[in-house]
Ligand SMILES: O=C(O)CCC(=O)C(=O)O
């Protein structure tokens with residue numbers, strides 16, 4: 290599975306390059322073979338013109354007689370062998386060998402779903418997305434009419450008619466501009482009218498069905514459908530306004546997206562777009578930056594950490610220069626070979642399935658596997674003032690195209706049912722950003738309305754639990770879909786046990 294992590298997709302770039310090389314080699318040898326055959330044919334063409342003009346006179350010369358024997362006995366058969374010779378075997382062997390490592394249908398579907406997710410979250414219409422003009426792009430890349438049709442078909446096959454409509458329409462728009470494509474207007478209109486019908490828009494379905502018939506007058510099914518649609522609509526008083534809207538292009542707002550399982554989807558997406566609630570200037574004026582030495586910790590006295598308030602309540606801080614470039618590279622190198630999709634075990638069947646709410650790959654790095662991890666762990670313990678004896682291993686995550694992590698709490702809401710009985714719940718989260726992200730990919734808190742932008746080498750820190758040990762519902766957060774870039778983070782989850790004298794209980798439940 291490739292689409293869930295950019296880190297593992299990079300190897301495909303090199304695979305493709307190898308394939309191009311071997312394809313070009315094939316073309317070269319095929320071309321020189323053809324060139325040889327052509328020059329032979331030209332030579333023989335001239336020769337046979339002479340010989341056929343006066344066969345007897347020609348053969349009167351003994352050398353000509355000899356050469357005719359030789360050509361027909363050995364040269365033509367040699368040429369036959371050459372014509373038969375298959376030069377494609379090198380390329381074929383190369384591609385068959387690599388094919389087992391190619392992305393499959395699930396990867397293509399996953400990448401299509403990622404585009405739909407980006408389109409929804411960042412309100413990108415299909416025309417903009419297909420033109421590749423994303424803000425700040427370096428490698429602009431556009432989608433052809435055939436690409437848009439494939440995206441529409443993927444949506445259609447998953448019964449996602451909302452996106453099927455958007456992409457079939459874009460395919461059609463491109464065909465209308467005269468773009469060359471394999472797919473025909475009639476094929477696109479067939480899908481588009483069906484999906485529009487599924488969205489409950491009978492007027493537009495009729496309009497599209499008419500266009501389908503004019504594009505393909507032999508389309509019997511469309512004719513039958515049109516009769517049926519005329520019948521439905523004849524009972525309605527047709528207003529010219531509904532006719533007019535049926536002819537307008539479909540936008541993101543024309544139809545409603547199917548409802549989400551997330552109650553806070555609207556807030557989540559608004560924050561991802563940078564539209565969230567902001568703090569009043571008065572509250573903002575109480576946010577500060579400081580050098581943190583955590584009660585004169587000797588290591589921090591020598592090198593204090595730069596701590597910046599991101600939010601007041603719940604308190605969220607960001608550490609600057611929390612990791613060096615070399616540390617970041619080391620952590621990524623250690624994680625790369627271990628990256629795997631997160632799985633969840635079904636409590637009844639015990640079957641492992643991938644976690645679809647999280648589109649990324651992650652790896653766990655034990656604190657002691659490497660001196661760099663040990664050093665980073667000690668620094669986190671120093672700056673937070675907490676014990677990392679009961680913390681989890683460092684979790685490194687790399688997000689794929691449109692990679693995200695839907696809104697969630699880091700703490701468990703049933704800590705006593707799980708293996709958290711001894712170490713306690715996840716008291717605090719220390720989230721390291723191992724990369725910048727060009728666009729999208731913010732960490733957002735949907736309850737309080739905060740968006741934190743990943744910045745390489747910084748880390749953010751917050752407590753998930755109240756002092757009473759109760760989960761703080763205001764810490765609900767998510768990782769926004771990555772619009773542009775390759776996002777890497779490393780999470781350290783600090784547990785309750787061991788902090789009894791470091792973060793003491795409050796006197797009330799809400800403290
Ligand atoms: O990647 C992010 O920005 C947040 C990740 C997160 O919330 C998690 O891994 O629990």
Ligand SMILES: [Fe+2]
Pocket residue numbers: 697698699766
């Ligand atoms: Fe989280």
